[in-house]
Amino acid sequence: MSDFATRTDAALMEGPAFVRTKPLAPLPPPLAESGAVGWLRKNLFSSTLNVALTIVCALLIIWIVPPLVKFLIIDAVWDGSSRVDCLPRPDHPEIGACWAFVIDRINFFTYGFYPIDERWRVNVFFALLAVGVVWMAWLDAPRRDLGVIYFFVLMPAASFILLLGWPLIGLSKVETTSWGGVLVTVVVASVGIVFSLPIGIMLALGRRSRMPAVRLFSVIFIEFVRGVPLITVLFMASVMLPLFVPETWSPDKLLRALIGVSLFAAAYMAEVVRAGLQAIPKGQYEAAFAVGLSYWKTMRFVILPQALKITIPNIVNTTIGLFKDTTLVFIVGIFDFLMTVEASRVDPNWATPVTAPSGFVFAAIFYLIFCYGMSRYARFVEVHLAAGDRH
Amino acid sequence: MAAVEITRPKTPLIYNPKARGIAYQAVLCAVIVFLTWSAIQNAADNLARAKIATGFGFWEGTAGFDISQTLIEYSTTSTYGRAFWVGLINTLVVAGLGVVFATILGFLIGIARLSKNWLVARMAGFYVEIIRNIPLLLQLLFWYNAVLKALPAIRESLVIPGGGFLNNRGLFLPQPVFEPSSRFALIALGLGIVAAIAYRLWAKRRQMLTGQQAPVLWVTIGLVIGLPLAVLALSGFPISFNYPEAGRFNIRGGMEVLPEFMALLFGLVIYTAAFIAEVVRAGILAVAKGQTEAAYSVGLRPGQTLRLVVIPQAMRVIIPPLTSQYLNLTKNSTLAVAIGYPDLVQIFAGTVLNQTGQAVEVIVITMAVYLTISLVTSALMNLYNRRMALVER
Numbered sequence: 127m128s129d130f131a132t133r134t135d136a137a138l139m140e141g142p143a144f145v146r147t148k149p150l151a152p153l154p155p156p157l158a159e160s161g162a163v164g165w166l167r168k169n170l171f172s173s174t175l176n177v178a179l180t181i182v183c184a185l186l187i188i189w190i191v192p193p194l195v196k197f198l199i200i201d202a203v204w205d206g207s208s209r210v211d212c213l214p215r216p217d218h219p220e221i222g223a224c225w226a227f228v229i230d231r232i233n234f235f236t237y238g239f240y241p242i243d244e245r246w247r248v249n250v251f252f253a254l255l256a257v258g259v260v261w262m263a264w265l266d267a268p269r270r271d272l273g274v275i276y277f278f279v280l281m282p283a284a285s286f287i288l289l290l291g292w293p294l295i296g297l298s299k300v301e302t303t304s305w306g307g308v309l310v311t312v313v314v315a316s317v318g319i320v321f322s323l324p325i326g327i328m329l330a331l332g333r334r335s336r337m338p339a340v341r342l343f344s345v346i347f348i349e350f351v352r353g354v355p356l357i358t359v360l361f362m363a364s365v366m367l368p369l370f371v372p373e374t375w376s377p378d379k380l381l382r383a384l385i386g387v388s389l390f391a392a393a394y395m396a397e398v399v400r401a402g403l404q405a406i407p408k409g410q411y412e413a414a415f416a417v418g419l420s421y422w423k424t425m426r427f428v429i430l431p432q433a434l435k436i437t438i439p440n441i442v443n444t445t446i447g448l449f450k451d452t453t454l455v456f457i458v459g460i461f462d463f464l465m466t467v468e469a470s471r472v473d474p475n476w477a478t479p480v481t482a483p484s485g486f487v488f489a490a491i492f493y494l495i496f497c498y499g500m501s502r503y504a505r506f507v508e509v510h511l512a513a514g515d516r517h
Numbered sequence: 518m519a520a521v522e523i524t525r526p527k528t529p530l531i532y533n534p535k536a537r538g539i540a541y542q543a544v545l546c547a548v549i550v551f552l553t554w555s556a557i558q559n560a561a562d563n564l565a566r567a568k569i570a571t572g573f574g575f576w577e578g579t580a581g582f583d584i585s586q587t588l589i590e591y592s593t594t595s596t597y598g599r600a601f602w603v604g605l606i607n608t609l610v611v612a613g614l615g616v617v618f619a620t621i622l623g624f625l626i627g628i629a630r631l632s633k634n635w636l637v638a639r640m641a642g643f644y645v646e647i648i649r650n651i652p653l654l655l656q657l658l659f660w661y662n663a664v665l666k667a668l669p670a671i672r673e674s675l676v677i678p679g680g681g682f683l684n685n686r687g688l689f690l691p692q693p694v695f696e697p698s699s700r701f702a703l704i705a706l707g708l709g710i711v712a713a714i715a716y717r718l719w720a721k722r723r724q725m726l727t728g729q730q731a732p733v734l735w736v737t738i739g740l741v742i743g744l745p746l747a748v749l750a751l752s753g754f755p756i757s758f759n760y761p762e763a764g765r766f767n768i769r770g771g772m773e774v775l776p777e778f779m780a781l782l783f784g785l786v787i788y789t790a791a792f793i794a795e796v797v798r799a800g801i802l803a804v805a806k807g808q809t810e811a812a813y814s815v816g817l818r819p820g821q822t823l824r825l826v827v828i829p830q831a832m833r834v835i836i837p838p839l840t841s842q843y844l845n846l847t848k849n850s851t852l853a854v855a856i857g858y859p860d861l862v863q864i865f866a867g868t869v870l871n872q873t874g875q876a877v878e879v880i881v882i883t884m885a886v887y888l889t890i891s892l893v894t895s896a897l898m899n900l901y902n903r904r905m906a907l908v909e910r
Contacts, residue, residue, distance in 0.1 A: 169633070169634065169635035169636075170634060170635060170636060172633065172634075176633070176634045179632070179634050179636070179637050180634060180636050180637075183634075183636045183637055183640055184636070186640070187640075336538070337538050337541060337542050338542070339542035339545055339546055340541070340542060340545060343545065343549065349892075350888065352891075353887060353888040353891040353892060354848070354884045354887045354888055354891075355848035355849070355851040355862075355887055356848075357851040357852065357854065357862055357866075358851065358862065358866065358880065358883050358884050358887065361862075361866050361870075361880055361883075362880050362884070365870065365876040365880065366876050366877055366880055368563070369559065369560040369563045369564065369876060369877065370556035370559050370560055371556075371559055372559055372562075373559075373562070373563055373566070446650070450650075450651075450652040450653070451652075453652040453654040453655065454654060454852070456654075456855065457854065457855075464652070464654060464655055464658070468658060468662075471662070479667065482662050482663040482667070483659075483663045486655060486658065486659045486662075486663055489655055490651045490655060490659075493650065493651050493652055493655065494647065494650050494651055497649075497650035497651075498646060498650045501646075501649075501650065
């Protein structure tokens with residue numbers, strides 16, 4: 127017994143052959159998964175291909191960014207009054223962007239040929255528009271129902287009187303031919319949205335209507351307009367519209383462009399709104415009819431509020447497209463912002479090799495700020511609405 | 518209990534929904550007919566007063582203007598009809614090339630946006646956000662006026678290796694000249710393509726029956742590229758190049774690519790690629806992650822997973838919006854008018870309209886062309902969608 131015990135004890139002391147008795151040498155610490163080095167390893171150098179891609183991208187950045195910064199900021203000319211300031215001189219051999227040209231022409235870019243004494247009216251218009259846009263865009267703003275009336279009725283009427291003039295109340299008349307620059311860009315974009323949204327809603331309802339004639343008309347209009355380029359629509363508005371109305375009407379050039387742009391945008395709005403209408407469950411319609419609401423009341427109080435809410439991001443995206451498309455009004459001879467830049471570029475007083483790039487870069491920054499801002503807003507609304515649906 | 522007889526009071530006609538519907542539609546039709554009729558009346562009056570001819574008789578009239586890029590025979594004595602075809606072909610050329618390059622660039626950037634490499638994804642994101650948010654017209658003017666027109670004059674042309682020149686008058690490239698015996702190579706190319714398709718069908722059927730795979734890719738490359746090259750070599754390379762020669766004021770010979778064409782193509786490709794990248798990204802993200810995991814667990818390699826599992830499913834989501842991007846590119850090619858590339862709108866809705874004054878006919882024809890292109894494309898699209906749609910049970 128004791129013999130057995132001793133043997134077992136000895137065996138236990140020695141342990142079975144597969145049990146390690148000596149501790150193993152510690153492994154090297156794992157590669158850092160967190161911290162700056164870990165991040166670099168994971169996101170930039172995870173494989174041979176990624177190392178190569180990272181190097182190529184880094185070279186691309188080195189190739190593009192420093193010359194760009196040098197051109198736009200370091201070598202740029204900030205003040206000056208004529209082309210001489212933007213030409214290379216012995217003490218300033220490398221000339222970057224000619225911001226002096228942009229600063230000199232900023233009033234022309236903003237107001238076009240609008241009479242200098244009357245430019246406060248344009249500023250008031252910008253302010254009115256800003257109030258309207260904030261009221262509409264701020265989803266929790268007070269009295270948004272009033273905001274809708276302001277944005278779609280009051281503001282357009284006030285702006286019309288303000289910009290065009292009304293001699294009876296002491297505002298002298300300013301012909302649209304002298305409008306230009308940012309003013310025209312903003313007018314075309316805002317008239318486009320103010321008219322295209324209601325027309326687009328009507329077309330979308332028409333396309334889903336049970337009346338065949340209404341449906342047919344809506345489908346033909348929408349598909350026709352979406353199938354042709356905006357330039358041909360503007361051509362049509364500019365050369366065919368005057369033929370179709372009595373000679374005495376002879377619509378003004380800007381008005382023709384506005385009609386073309388509004389109808390064009392309306393067809394795109396209609397499709398966006400239709401998508402929203404289709405997303406509303408059938409039960410909503412049936413419930414509204416069951417409590418005895420008429421067609422228009424159903425739409426006004428039940429369907430459209432829900433459909434338009436989920437459509438806001440797409441409406442904003444369509445507006446971005448509309449804003450970019452305003453540049454096409456040059457085709458009918460209107461001086462929008464881009465055309466004022468284009469026209470100033472060839473001004474002999476500022477003729478230098480860097481004038482054209484400077485003007486275009488300035489215009490690009492202008493459009494980039496507005497369009498990018500709008501697209502961020504669309505994304506914000508999307509997230510905001512998704513959060514609202516969760517609880 | 519006697520059955521209560523319900524007599525529904527007869528609704529007055531004005532409250533009858535059917536009658537109302539008919540009345541509304543009648544009013545709408547009347548308004549449209551009236552508007553159309555008065556427009557036609559006004560147009561007839563205005564045209565008669567301006568002494569402008571109507572009808573399509575001008576189609577046969579002599580154009581009398583020159584066009585800077587003609588891919589079919591055209592001279593100042595050609596007809597307006599001929600000018601129309603020149604413009605249409607120029608539009609289709611720029612749109613066709615634009616679609617090809619924009620697709621390649623767009624797919625690259627779309628995939629780059631999803632890359633695990635932070636720098637690559639960020640740069641692709643920057644590209645998309647910047648390019649999408651700047652109007653195409655501005656980009657075209659930039660390429661044309663600030664880049665291509667700022668190139669050196671002819672005397673200081675940039676020399677491109679291989680015998681080309683780049684200057685502010687355009688890009689001059691060696692033009693290949695095909696000698697008669699090169700047609701054998703062309704025939705070989707045709708035969709190679711047919712044979713490759715036949716081989717593919719055979720390989721697929723064999724795989725379905727026996728599970729054995731055939732080296733489809735290598736055989737296809739051999740048939741489509743190798744065979745014509747071999748025939749070319751056998752017939753002693755019957756292709757020569759007509760190299761452009763730089764003179765003092767002009768460049769003779771070779772193939773000339775207009776700066777307007779280059780600017781338009783650059784602008785359209787770069788702009789549309791940003792939108793295609795977003796379409797591609799959305800399509801790839803739409804394929805559920807479980808699909809990739811399932812493919813890995815049955816032992817497919819990453820490349821095979823992408824090619825056989827992810828891409829076929831992503832394409833179903835990608836193709837419809839991709840087509841509408843192609844249509845947008847075609848419609849955007851009308852911006853050629855801003856930089857003077859002779860496309861359909863520039864030639865027809867511009868010059869021809871100004872010369873003949875027949876606004877209605879010219880605009881109607883121009884719109885009909887674009888409308889036809891988009892209707893045909895969307896009809897094909899619907900056909901494709903019907904074939905590709907998931908069959909739900």
